[in-house]
Amino acid sequence: xxxxxxxxxxxxxxxxxxxxxxxxxxxxxxxxxxxxxxxxxxxxxxxxxxxxxxxxxxxxxxxxxxxxxxxxxxxxxxxxxxxxxxxxxxxxxxxxxxxxxxxxxxxxxxxxxxxxxxxxxxxxxxxxxxxxxxxxxxxxxxxxxxxxxxxxxxxxxxxxxxxxxxxxxxxxxxxxxxxxxxxxxxxxxxxxxxxxxxxxxxxxxxxxxxxxxxxxxxxxxxxxxxxxxxxxxxxxxxxxxxxxxxxxxxxxxxxxxxxxxxxxxxxxxxxxxxxxxxxxxxxxxxxxxxxxxxxxxxxxxxxxxxxxxxxxxxxxxxxxxxxxxxxxxxxxxxxxxxxxxxxxxxxxxxxxxxxxxxxxxxxxxxxxxxxxxxxxxxxxxxxxxxxxxxxxxxxxxxxxxxxxxxxxxxxxxxxxxxxxxxxxxxxxxxxxxxxxxxxxxxxxxxxxxxxxxxxxxxxxxxxxxxxxxxxxxxxxxxxxxxxxxxxxxxxxxxxxxxxxxxxxxxxxxxxxxxxxxxxxxxxxxxxxxxxxxxxxxxxxxxxxxxxxxxxxxxxxxxxxxxxxxxxxxxxxxxxxxxxxxxxxxxxxxxxxxxxxxxxxxxxxxxxxxxxxxxxxxxxxxxxxxxxxxxxxxxx
Numbered sequence: 284x285x286x287x288x289x290x291x292x293x294x295x296x297x298x299x300x301x302x303x304x305x306x307x308x309x310x311x312x313x314x315x316x317x318x319x320x321x322x323x324x325x326x327x328x329x330x331x332x333x334x335x336x337x338x339x340x341x342x343x344x345x346x347x348x349x350x351x352x353x354x355x356x357x358x359x360x361x362x363x364x365x366x367x368x369x370x371x372x373x374x375x376x377x378x379x380x381x382x383x384x385x386x387x388x389x390x391x392x393x394x395x396x397x398x399x400x401x402x403x404x405x406x407x408x409x410x411x412x413x414x415x416x417x418x419x420x421x422x423x424x425x426x427x428x429x430x431x432x433x434x435x436x437x438x439x440x441x442x443x444x445x446x447x448x449x450x451x452x453x454x455x456x457x458x459x460x461x462x463x464x465x466x467x468x469x470x471x472x473x474x475x476x477x478x479x480x481x482x483x484x485x486x487x488x489x490x491x492x493x494x495x496x497x498x499x500x501x502x503x504x505x506x507x508x509x510x511x512x513x514x515x516x517x518x519x520x521x522x523x524x525x526x527x528x529x530x531x532x533x534x535x536x537x538x539x540x541x542x543x544x545x546x547x548x549x550x551x552x553x554x555x556x557x558x559x560x561x562x563x564x565x566x567x568x569x570x571x572x573x574x575x576x577x578x579x580x581x582x583x584x585x586x587x588x589x590x591x592x593x594x595x596x597x598x599x600x601x602x603x604x605x606x607x608x609x610x611x612x613x614x615x616x617x618x619x620x621x622x623x624x625x626x627x628x629x630x631x632x633x634x635x636x637x638x639x640x641x642x643x644x645x646x647x648x649x650x651x652x653x654x655x656x657x658x659x660x661x662x663x664x665x666x667x668x669x670x671x672x673x674x675x676x677x678x679x680x681x682x683x684x685x686x687x688x689x690x691x692x693x694x695x696x697x698x699x700x701x702x703x704x705x706x707x708x709x710x711x712x713x714x715x716x717x718x719x720x721x722x723x724x725x726x727x728x729x730x731x732x733x734x735x736x737x738x739x740x741x742x743x744x745x746x747x748x749x750x751x752x753x754x755x756x757x758x759x760x761x762x763x764x765x766x767x768x769x770x771x772x773x774x775x776x777x778x779x780x781x782x783x784x785x786x787x788x789x790x791x792x793x794x795x796x797x798x799x800x801x802x803x804x805x806x807x808x809x810x811x812x813x814x815x816x817x818x819x820x821x822x823x824x825x826x827x828x829x830x831x832x833x834x835x836x837x838x839x840x841x842x843x844x845x846x847x848x849x850x851x852x853x854x855x856x857x858x859x860x861x862x863x864x865x866x867x868x869x870x871x872x873x874x875x876x877x878x879x880x881x882x883x884x885x886x887x888x889x890x891x892x893x894x895x896x897x898x899x900x901x902x903x904x905x906x907x908x909x910x911x912x913x914x915x916x917x918x
Contacts (some may be wrong), residue, residue: 289420290383293402297412300404304511305414307404308334308392314406320346320468327351327390330406331374334392335647338372340430352379355426366430369401371840375417375424382422383408391415393427443576444512445470448505451519452577454916456525457497458822458871461527462490462505463918464517470507476516478502478722480770484485493867496774497874499523500677500725517891522677525629526581528573528591529916532871532883537588537608539873539881539894543913544573553591555606556910558894563907568611570605576918578621580629582636585684587644590636592629594621603636603655616660622651626676626688630688633684634705641670650688652703665701665708675718679726679733682781687752689726698735702750713757716750723773730781731758731802738767747785749800762798762805772815774823776830779878784830786823797830797849806824810854813847820870827878828899835864844882846897859895859902868915885912 294300296309310333314324318336321329325748328351335342348357355376359365369375370393377389391405400418408415417423446468454461462475466488475483475490479502482644483490486552495501501523503517526533526542534539538558545567546552553568573579573592580592584605592603621627630637635655642664643649650665651917670676671690682703689700698713718724719737727734739761740746747762767773768787776784778799786797795810815821816834824831829849836858837843844859864870865884872882875896883894893905 289418291416293414295413298689300412300414305404307412308337308753310334310406311412319343321349325407325410325412327405327407328354330404330412331390331392333886334419335374335430336402339861342430350387351377351384351390352386354388354390355428356889358428358430363431363870365426366429367426367429369396369424370429371396372430373511374428375401375403376426378425381425390428391424396764418774424770427599443469445507447512447515448473448507448517451503451505452918453503453519453521454529454918455467455521455523456526456531456869456871457523458493458495458683458820459531459869460492460495460501460503460521460523461916462492462503462519462521464488464505467507467514469509470514473505474506474508474513476504476506478770491868493819493870494771494821495523496776496873497523497824498727498776499774502674502722503614504723504880520674527916528576528579528581528593529914530869530912531581533581533583533589534873534875534881535583535589539875539883540589541885541892541912542581542589542591542606545911545913546570553606553611554602554911554913555589556892556912557589557608557610558892558896558905558907563892563905563910564608565907565910566606566609566611567911568606569605569613571613572602574602577624578627581689582631583627584631584636585633592636592638601638601655601660603654605636614655614660616653616655616899619653619660619662620664621649621653624677625673626670628678630678630680630686631684632680632686632705639678639686639688639703643667650701650703650708652686654705656705663706663708665703666710668701668710669699670738671699674721675724677726681726681728681733682730682777687734687735698750698752698757700733702733711752711757713750713752713759716757716759717748717761718750718796719748722770723767723775725736725775727775727777727783728781729777729783729802734783736775736785736800740764747798747800749783751802752829753802757854758802760800760805762800763807765798765807766796768796771818772821776823776825778825778830779827786830786832788832795832795847795849799830808849808854810903813854813856814845814858815847816845818866819867820872822872824872824874824880825878825882826874831880832895833882834870842904844895846880855900857897857900857902859897860904860905862895863893865893 309505315793317323318332375391377384391403395402448464507514540557542555545554556565579593595602627640637654639652642651653662676690687702692699696715734751736749739748750759773787782801789796793812821834831848833846836845847856870884880897
């Protein structure tokens with residue numbers, strides 16, 4: 284852009300302008316020829332002559348007038364209209380030493396005339412081919428030469444680059460994340476990024492990510508794309524720690540369950556099908572209320588029951604429907620402060636199901652938790668505090684059933700956790716610490732307290748760090764130099780004993796590495812080359828014997844499962860018998876309350892559920908009868 288915004292360069296070079304959708308009318312391939320005696324190559328008069336000839340104009344009387352400043356007077360002698368009014372197909376003319384031209388003057392071809400501006404294509408302005416947008420000002424043409432004939436075929440109008448997608452909606456599940464956003468006009472497709480890595484391309488404004496592990500934090504970005512370029516990014520953070528409303532796989536005290544919404548708009552119901560010790564049990568709730576789509580989720584209570592909670596009424600009441608394996612019960616709160624939508628979360632606490640979120644305002648930043656206790660609903664606000672940076676704040680359910688809201692504060696190098704034990708709030712803020720890289724950074728519940736863990740060091744010294752709020756204060760610990768693993772397959776886990784493990788694929792992608800932090804020291808274990816299963820539905824999980832990588836194995840004719848577990852005696856891989864992988868839209872790995880592993884999915888015509896359960900080294904399988912599997916994921 285030049286002085287006064289009177290001249291805006293849109294593209295440069297024959298190839299560059301063509302790639303940007305502007306074009307050169309074919310001159311790039313024909314520029315070696317002289318037209319009407321003009322100098323060939325990068326030359327404004329030769330280019331203008333070429334475009335006029337293509338439009339059927341015979342102005343060979345310009346021969347011998349190779350300097351652009353000569354064109355106006357010569358054109359007038361031959362009766363060409365010369366004025367200050369632009370028109371498509373006219374020649375824009377600059378007198379010598381005007382509008383940025385030199386002693387020879389300048390000519391360009393008028394491509395488009397708009398409201399207060401024109402688009403011209405030209406050669407040798409600044410030594411190369413360009414398109415420019417011109418508005419009235421010091422760079423505007425001196426005059427326009429209107430030769431007879433039809434305008435040369437106009438290169439296609441450039442397609443503008445698309446706008447950024449709007450808000451991304453997220454449906455979180457332990458083994459899948461569904462993203463949805465509004466379609467962008469003019470977009471050909473969308474680029475999806477995860478944790479800074481280009482992840483997928485999709486033609487639709489939705490994306491299903493099945494390469495996730497339970498209990499992780501994933502940062503997604505979506506950009507729209509067309510032939511003119513790529514838009515800015517829409518951003519969202521997803522956590523696979525909860526189950527959204529539809530087709531949620533849950534680990535309950537009675538066994539693995541598939542729960543979802545059933546009925547219809549006039550008879551809103553819920554359904555859970557559970558693999559119990561006595562077989563499959565399917566139960567529908569009475570008629571109720573599905574709640575608002577943006578605020579409804581399934582949870583497993585600390586007692587192992589399944590609950591469906593959401594906002595109802597005017598959006599300021601909480602409803603929870605609980606299934607204990609036998610019967611359904613319902614509780615609806617009075618109208619209350621439900622917190623701001625962003626960072627609002629339903630949680631399982633030691634005192635009951637809770638909705639927690641940010642409350643107050645920018646000048647009085649507070650938190651609120653409303654809990655369904657045995658004696659009814661109780662709302663408790665925290666004192667005035669600090670919400671933390673939007674990109675790094677989350678709710679963590681502690682192993683003791685308390686809840687903590689943790690985030691980065693200060694200049695982004697301090698960790699703050701506000702803890703609610705069901706009665707009172709307490710706050711702890713760390714000193715400045717290494718908070719690790721954003722990608723794969725996550726807050727975790729540990730035996731010692733809530734922790735922020737992530738990757739530290741650099742490419743030559745790949746390390747890990749965990750900063751933990753222990754009973755005696757904050758403790759920050761770095762691992763020795765190691766291997767961050769491949770970005771597509773790495774995860775943080777809270778182990779059965781409350782220690783923390785960072786696991787990923789290393790080597791040629793067929794070895795598993797786990798770095799374990801027990802609150803005092805780090806230890807490392809690397810497997811031999813093993814079958815690491817197919818990428819889709821591959822998940823890192825915590826088991827009673829140690830961290831495990833589980834996934835689909837075999838092939839279409841021999842559909843199997845495999846789990847490789849880091850046991851106290853070393854790595855152990857266990858394949859399931861031949862089975863059925865199930866439908867890819869909603870199949871899930873989960874850890875049961877006894878820390879065994881289940882892989883559940885729909886099979887048959889989509890109305891049966893199969894679960895494979897691994898206890899130690901033994902797989903068992905069970906398939907339900909035909910059941911109501913509820914609605915699929917719906918925004």
